[in-house]
Amino acid sequence: MEKRLFDSHTHINNEGYTAAKRAGLLEKIDESPLAYVIDVGFDVKSSKQAIRDAASREWCYAAVGVHPHDAAGLTDEGFEELGELLKEPKVVAVGEAGLDFYRDLSPRDVQRQVFRKQIRLALKTNMPLIVHDRDSAGEAVAILKEEKAFIGAGVLLHCFSGSAEQALEYIKLGCTISIAGPVTYSNNKKTAEVARRVPLENLLIETDAPYLTPEPFRGKPNDSTNVEYVARKIAELKGISYEEVAAATLLNARRFFCI
Numbered sequence: 001m002e003k004r005l006f007d008s009h010t011h012i013n014n015e016g017y018t019a020a021k022r023a024g025l026l027e028k029i030d031e032s033p034l035a036y037v038i039d040v041g042f043d044v045k046s047s048k049q050a051i052r053d054a055a056s057r058e059w060c061y062a063a064v065g066v067h068p069h070d071a072a073g074l075t076d077e078g079f080e081e082l083g084e085l086l087k088e089p090k091v092v093a094v095g096e097a098g099l100d101f102y103r104d105l106s107p108r109d110v111q112r113q114v115f116r117k118q119i120r121l122a123l124k125t126n127m128p129l130i131v132h133d134r135d136s137a138g139e140a141v142a143i144l145k146e147e148k149a150f151i152g153a154g155v156l157l158h159c160f161s162g163s164a165e166q167a168l169e170y171i172k173l174g175c176t177i178s179i180a181g182p183v184t185y186s187n188n189k190k191t192a193e194v195a196r197r198v199p200l201e202n203l204l205i206e207t208d209a210p211y212l213t214p215e216p217f218r219g220k221p222n223d224s225t226n227v228e229y230v231a232r233k234i235a236e237l238k239g240i241s242y243e244e245v246a247a248a249t250l251l252n253a254r255r256f257f258c259i
Helices: 019-030 044-056 068-073 075-087 108-125 138-148 166-174 189-197 225-238 243-258
Strands: 006-010 034-040 058-064 091-098 129-134 155-157 176-180 203-205
Touching: 006 166, 006 225, 019 044, 019 166, 019 225, 034 091, 034 138, 034 225, 034 243, 044 075, 044 166, 068 091, 068 108, 068 203, 068 243, 091 138, 091 176, 108 138, 108 243, 129 138, 138 166, 155 166, 166 176, 166 203, 176 189, 189 225, 203 225, 225 243
Parallel strands: 006 034, 034 058, 058 091, 091 129, 129 155, 155 176, 176 203
Antiparallel strands: none
């Protein structure tokens, strides 16, 4: 089987998984067309699990960081620990970090502070940054500008939900855009337009598993093997072959994460 897909954002480290569930998921990916996945941390504990997952499989790499939902739980000691985790051999990015003003599970001032600290950590360690941005009304990108994030190793806007016009402006700044399962939803015209208009060389694909399951499995738990459906939908929207999308996004992700 040809290994030609790269899931740039997944959560094999999901805290709800039993050891048996995680082992089964790893085995399923072993037998799939996936060449690589990035197991992305959302707090210190999950970042450590991502590192363990990465150590168990050649195709798995880790990102370590604190999600805006979990920002309020980050202590000074925890932030120092994140810095140490970045030294682990298969850690390739900081994240996911950012702002989420939709759920507001951490106070907004705390989200901003923790986001800025992680941007500075990425710059200090020359690591790419994975950004979560939901309903911040442009504030996340404004903070990235203020912190000079774009002079660093790279900025990835994961599970992009903005407009095509925004995506093209962010690419001019130096962002890479990642598209997930919602592009397959028939009522999601905005993300479909992003997929059509953003140049293929600026795109990555992802699942954000176990969330955001694409059609035809919407309503069921997601996993990394479903990234194929994201690639196929992008190919349909761009009027090019699935193989071209798979090859380009694999190459783009390997360059972004230096794999």
